[in-house]
Amino acid sequence: MGDTDESRKCNRTAFVTVGTTSFDTLVRAVDSQEVKEELSKRGYTHLLIQMGRGSYIPQKSTGEDGSLTVDCFTFSSSIAENLRSASLVISHAGSGSIFETLRLGKPLIVVVNEDLMDNHQSELAEELADRTHLFCARPQTLYQVIAAMSLESLIPYPPGAASPVAKRINRFLGFPDD
Amino acid sequence: MEIGKSCCFSNLTSNVSTLLITITITLVVIRFLYVMYWCGKPLRTSLQPISTLIVLGSGGHTAEMLNLLSVLQTDRFTPRFYIAAATDNMSLQKAQVFENSLVNEAGGKVVELAQFMQIYRSREVGQSYLTSVVTTLVAMAHALGLMMKIRPQVILCNGPGTCIPLCVIAFFFKVLGIRWSSIFYVESIARVRRLSLSGLLLYKLRMADQLFVQWPQLQSKYPRAHYVGRLM
Numbered sequence: 001m002g003d004t005d006e007s008r009k010c011n012r013t014a015f016v017t018v019g020t021t022s023f024d025t026l027v028r029a030v031d032s033q034e035v036k037e038e039l040s041k042r043g044y045t046h047l048l049i050q051m052g053r054g055s056y057i058p059q060k061s062t063g064e065d066g067s068l069t070v071d072c073f074t075f076s077s078s079i080a081e082n083l084r085s086a087s088l089v090i091s092h093a094g095s096g097s098i099f100e101t102l103r104l105g106k107p108l109i110v111v112v113n114e115d116l117m118d119n120h121q122s123e124l125a126e127e128l129a130d131r132t133h134l135f136c137a138r139p140q141t142l143y144q145v146i147a148a149m150s151l152e153s154l155i156p157y158p159p160g161a162a163s164p165v166a167k168r169i170n171r172f173l174g175f176p177d178d
Numbered sequence: 179m180e181i182g183k184s185c186c187f188s189n190l191t192s193n194v195s196t197l198l199i200t201i202t203i204t205l206v207v208i209r210f211l212y213v214m215y216w217c218g219k220p221l222r223t224s225l226q227p228i229s230t231l232i233v234l235g236s237g238g239h240t241a242e243m244l245n246l247l248s249v250l251q252t253d254r255f256t257p258r259f260y261i262a263a264a265t266d267n268m269s270l271q272k273a274q275v276f277e278n279s280l281v282n283e284a285g286g287k288v289v290e291l292a293q294f295m296q297i298y299r300s301r302e303v304g305q306s307y308l309t310s311v312v313t314t315l316v317a318m319a320h321a322l323g324l325m326m327k328i329r330p331q332v333i334l335c336n337g338p339g340t341c342i343p344l345c346v347i348a349f350f351f352k353v354l355g356i357r358w359s360s361i362f363y364v365e366s367i368a369r370v371r372r373l374s375l376s377g378l379l380l381y382k383l384r385m386a387d388q389l390f391v392q393w394p395q396l397q398s399k400y401p402r403a404h405y406v407g408r409l410m
Contacts, residue, residue: 095237095241095242095366095367095368096237096238099367120369123369123371124370159410160408161249161408161409162246162249162409163249164406165246165364165390165409166246168388168390168404168406169250169388170254171220172360172387172388173220173224173228173254173332174221174222174224175224178251
């Protein structure tokens, strides 16, 4: 019991999520030697990859030789659980993943998919990076971002509220304010 | 003499028909302008519950919409009709979970106030603009059937393309006097610098009675939009 607690304390997992689609360039990037080395240097012991519909399958590793333990899966109904137990989240730029991670207060690197036709997703990631709620990277710059990031500088994300919209809708329709 | 008479008569009928056509066009234009003038004007005090159509996008869009619904007084927005794209299995499930939570809050009193429907999508993510025209027409026909059935007084939408056919039909319902509806569009939080295609269409065509944006940069670029801060 004490043993597992001990090992869990030492476990620092970097969790990678690509959401419901595929993002092979990201999976390939995190599977690269450069990124794995930087993650090890920063003290991460495990790399868990949710690869979605992607066709590139990363090299699994048990980490017995002292290197990073690497594991992957396609989809899971309990992504929330993976996010909660992660020490670092590396995510695609979908707003669902971004806000779920920020709400949990986990350090987050958002990797923008430059292959998408209508690439509006970078807008949100860049805006939130400007406000230092997260780090923003491209697949080819991921290892540099990991090497340079300072987790202490991140500002917790203040959750938004839907009540101002609701108020305006009610006013417009002539419902009384309560 | 006979020929002259019929000639006069045909002249007269052509004059009359030209006049009728002109009058009809003028009336239609006046009605159009009248509707456009009243779009975006607040309604007078309403105390009756109003039928509400909620268009669910997918993923992040649905999450934002459910966030909004959770703070709306659901007894005012009743009955509720949920529409999601036929390719999207998750959104209606999430809406169902939300509706069930309302029933539980009300002390287990089961009242059927919500209906769930699917619609063909006018544009898939990444689809080219050219083929979008064809798929939009198919989606339009389907949307018309649904709208005839629902005839909502309020439409809540936040993109992507699924909501466009519904909003266009709602606008023509206004012109034809079938149903007056108020359209609210909340631009997604993912749009920081530019409106989405759906948002831009509704903004430019002045089809949304109120268009909300979540970032101040967008409001300065589109002054008729209302800045409401972040929903998420």
